[in-house]
Amino acid sequence: MPETTAPTTELTSQYVAQVTGDLERNVKEQERLSAEIASLREQLAAVQHDHTVLVNVQQALGVTEAPVQPAPEAESAAVPSPRQKTGAARGRKKAGKSTGAPKKATPKKPVAKSAEAAKAAQPTLVELIRRHLVGLEEPRSAAEISAALGQAHPERQFADKVVRVTLEGLVAKSQAERTKQGRSVFYTAPKPADASAAEEQPAVEH
Template sequence: MPDTAVTSIQQKYQRQYAADLESNRSEQKDIERQIATLEETLGRLRADEKWLADQVELVPTHPETTAVPRAEDGAPAPVRPEETSVPEPRQEAHSATVPKKTAKKAAKKAAKKAAEKAAEKAPAKKTTATATVTERAAKPVAKKAATVKTTGKGAEPPLGDLLLRVLATNPVEPRTAAEVVTGLEKAFPERARDINTVRNTLERLVAKSRVERTKQGSTVYYTVPQQSGAGTQEADTTPAGEESETVAAQV
């Protein structure tokens, strides 16, 4: 009897241990399956993150539209003449070179403003004559303003030249717009710009054949052409987020 009792107890514990061992192995397999699923999900999320980051760089931004003032009844409020008047152009000694078209527009706006002021002050019967005289007087001013160029020693180089310098630091290495922004912040921190302004300026340089543009997948890269360096490039006078000031003679 004692031997039979011992054998029964051993068999009982053996069955219990075997069941616990099977449960342990089953739980390990469940955890391994969960880990594999989580790793697969993590890999997919990382791939989606890279794709989304590339898409963010390619999406152009649109300037915010100016809100139209509304009257109390919901209709657009009337705009007073003084609210739509064009500010008088100012002349600075160290501003960038003014394009001819921009100078002509500034001169025409200045002449128009002068005509409006004269029309408000003059009697009604003399309005037409005053406007005609003002327009005639403004024509030589417009021609003169179109040829105005600033030659101050302190004039800052345009953004396009700075980007060419950044790219020329390592001309054989293609760079994305974000990398060019980083290089601009390091080399010229006082002239740092957002990525959209930098990308638009680079695209203008590409159109002028001053920068080469390549694309790998969804990523766009920019390089300086091998036959030309940044030091021999002409100044890029096209406004691209630059603080270019319109220079015109006072009317």
């Protein structure tokens, strides 16, 4: 009996050592993967934040996203057209060309017009900032203007960087004034003298 028990105990000890080693490697692999997932989540959050900032900058510059969206619609619309012409067009030519593809193309036009009308109905960021500057009694920073616009229009997003870039553009066009107090920068509407001079120019042209 002792001769048979000795090899079994050696085998079990080998299995135990192998299993413990595999478990340690498994735990280390889980820790490595969890660390990679956490870093990837942080990178994804940063990229998503940059995306929202870029979209706001694009809206501030007056650039629409219309050229990006029609691409999948054009591909989807191009697929069924040859199928209809190859199989069913022969029978339709004999019966008449009254029931054809033009009826399917008509409902797309009002949808595009309604989307463009909805975008045009919303005031641009430049218009909102101009109105806000006119109503100010004291200079305000870009962060304060962004917060005020967010409270007035909760359905839209206003990033401080985008508002600051838009304000600098208005200053370059003499449609806003910038003042510095230490390291802080504040913005106000142009003085009434500048506004009256701007109004007199179209009157002279008439």
